[in-house]
Amino acid sequence: MRMMTFAKRNVKEILRDPLNLLFGLGFPLVIIFLLTAIQANVPVALFEIKHLTPGITVFGLSFMTLFSATIIAKDRGSSLLQRLYTTPMNSVDFIMGYTVPIIPIAVCQCIICYVAAIILGLKVTIGILYAVLFIIPVCLLYVVLGLLCGSLFTDKQVGGICGALLTNLSAWLSGIWFDLNLVGGVFKKISYALPFVHAVDMERAVLAEDFAGAAEHLWWVLGYSIVLLTLAVMAFLRQMKRQ
Amino acid sequence: MEAIRIENLSKRYKDVLAVDNLNLTIEQGELFSLLGVNGAGKTTTIKMLSCLTRPTGGDAFLNGKSICKESHLVKKIIAVSPQETAVAPGLTVRENLELMCGVYEVPKDKQKEEVAKLMHLLGLESVSHRKAGKLSGGWQRRLSIAMALVSRPEILFLDEPTLGLDVLARSELWELIRTLKGKITIIMTTHYMQEAQALSDRIAIMKEGRLLICDTAENIKKSARTDDFEQAFINIIKGVAK
Numbered sequence: 459m460r461m462m463t464f465a466k467r468n469v470k471e472i473l474r475d476p477l478n479l480l481f482g483l484g485f486p487l488v489i490i491f492l493l494t495a496i497q498a499n500v501p502v503a504l505f506e507i508k509h510l511t512p513g514i515t516v517f518g519l520s521f522m523t524l525f526s527a528t529i530i531a532k533d534r535g536s537s538l539l540q541r542l543y544t545t546p547m548n549s550v551d552f553i554m555g556y557t558v559p560i561i562p563i564a565v566c567q568c569i570i571c572y573v574a575a576i577i578l579g580l581k582v583t584i585g586i587l588y589a590v591l592f593i594i595p596v597c598l599l600y601v602v603l604g605l606l607c608g609s610l611f612t613d614k615q616v617g618g619i620c621g622a623l624l625t626n627l628s629a630w631l632s633g634i635w636f637d638l639n640l641v642g643g644v645f646k647k648i649s650y651a652l653p654f655v656h657a658v659d660m661e662r663a664v665l666a667e668d669f670a671g672a673a674e675h676l677w678w679v680l681g682y683s684i685v686l687l688t689l690a691v692m693a694f695l696r697q698m699k700r701q
Numbered sequence: 702m703e704a705i706r707i708e709n710l711s712k713r714y715k716d717v718l719a720v721d722n723l724n725l726t727i728e729q730g731e732l733f734s735l736l737g738v739n740g741a742g743k744t745t746t747i748k749m750l751s752c753l754t755r756p757t758g759g760d761a762f763l764n765g766k767s768i769c770k771e772s773h774l775v776k777k778i779i780a781v782s783p784q785e786t787a788v789a790p791g792l793t794v795r796e797n798l799e800l801m802c803g804v805y806e807v808p809k810d811k812q813k814e815e816v817a818k819l820m821h822l823l824g825l826e827s828v829s830h831r832k833a834g835k836l837s838g839g840w841q842r843r844l845s846i847a848m849a850l851v852s853r854p855e856i857l858f859l860d861e862p863t864l865g866l867d868v869l870a871r872s873e874l875w876e877l878i879r880t881l882k883g884k885i886t887i888i889m890t891t892h893y894m895q896e897a898q899a900l901s902d903r904i905a906i907m908k909e910g911r912l913l914i915c916d917t918a919e920n921i922k923k924s925a926r927t928d929d930f931e932q933a934f935i936n937i938i939k940g941v942a943k
Contacts, residue, residue, distance in 0.1 A: 462803070541781055541787035544780070544781045546806075547804055
């Protein structure tokens with residue numbers, strides 16, 4: 459009950475901020491429409507709706523990192539967390555309460571992107587349903603990244619690190635906007651050593667119902683999620699002790 | 702009957718001894734004030750008693766429960782209204798109270814009644830649907846105290862409850878604190894001498910982590926050989942009083 463109450467509060471705080479809705483939902487939709495319009499005039503295989511949509515759904519999750527990190531950092535900066543630390547709430551309640559509520563928001567974001575993609579001509583297949591399901595582990599990756607950043611940085615720093623740095627990293631190193639093979643070399647190696655491109659490749663494979671192709675990337679996503687979750691929990695507990 | 706027994710409580714932060722071997726007993730239903738200049742150790746004492754920070758020495762017993770060994774039990778009987786207003790800014794007044802109901806696991810069917818009671822007690826009905834972040838400082842303090850009362854605590858810590866409030870808001874909050882007096886044990890820190898004198902059953906004055914005196918306002922004035930409580934405080938802090 460404690461965790462659910464806290465999670466509910468976090469959902470309300472996130473969804474009541476119009477900027478969150480604008481960036482979390484509006485921005486990915488604008489990109490889908492814009493790139494589809496470009497593709498209609500100048501055909502580029504990468505921007506075909508079946509390739510573009512999985513990438514955008516993953517890119518949209520970088521805003522979930524921002525939401526998650528911002529709310530944690532803001533709470534740390536105020537006395538609210540201090541008050542809650544004097545209640546029977548334990549560390550599991552806090553960590554789950556910050557991570558769990560973002561997942562349904564992310565799934566909704568993903569569904570809305572696919573609805574927009576269907577309107578723009580994406581063929582309706584069972585692959586869409588799988589793509590929405592497989593977004594959950596990717597979402598976990600981005601949310602724990604938010605938990606980590608929110609536990610380490612102030613709300614102002616979070617704006618810069620998650621709002622600018624992470625969204626750019628997630629965009630450039632994911633193969634959404636350009637084929638990484640075109641750049642190749644170290645850039646490609648770095649990209650494939652990070653989880654973002656694996657998340658996009660996994661979503662593209664799942665949408666195409668190529669589960670064998672998705673499996674390899676899924677392990678990358680889950681591996682990074684577990685490592686980041688461990689670090690995030692350690693960072694959160696450390697700041698909890700400090701407060 | 703004693704509500705709080707503090708035994709040789711100490712807190713050291715690296716080279717700074719924030720609280721030095723504090724010994725105190727506070728009775729049930731008492732309104733007890735901690736006074737001192739900045740860095741006296743008041744907030745650190747409250748943080749230790751409310752299980753926010755672990756003592757480096759000694760222990761304290763809140764209704765018989767040790768803050769060192771039974772902090773999970775202590776947390777069930779205390780509530781804290783921190784120095785800065787601790788509210789969820791994006792939630793309404795009612796939702797903030799419901800949040801605390803959930804945190805203390807007040808049964809669903811009783812939450813509505815509990816929230817209504819508290820809003821009535823604190824006079825929050827007129828702002829119940831306003832977002833906490835949009836309220837004035839005075840209203841936020843009221844809400845902060847209401848949130849602390851949700852759990853029906855046996856011991857309530859008020860850390861600088863009227864800091865930064867205007868005269869009217871402060872006087873209204875005094876009235877509120879008076880209504881709670883006797884019903885629960887209240888430990889309050891304040892910088893305002895008048896506030897401590899007007900509200901407290903007993904007052905402790907601290908300096909550099911040590912307890913200098915602990916008595917009623919009248920007896921403190923007598924000890925400091927002055928009729929003015931503020932002067933008595935200055936005399937004691939400066940070591941003029943014998």
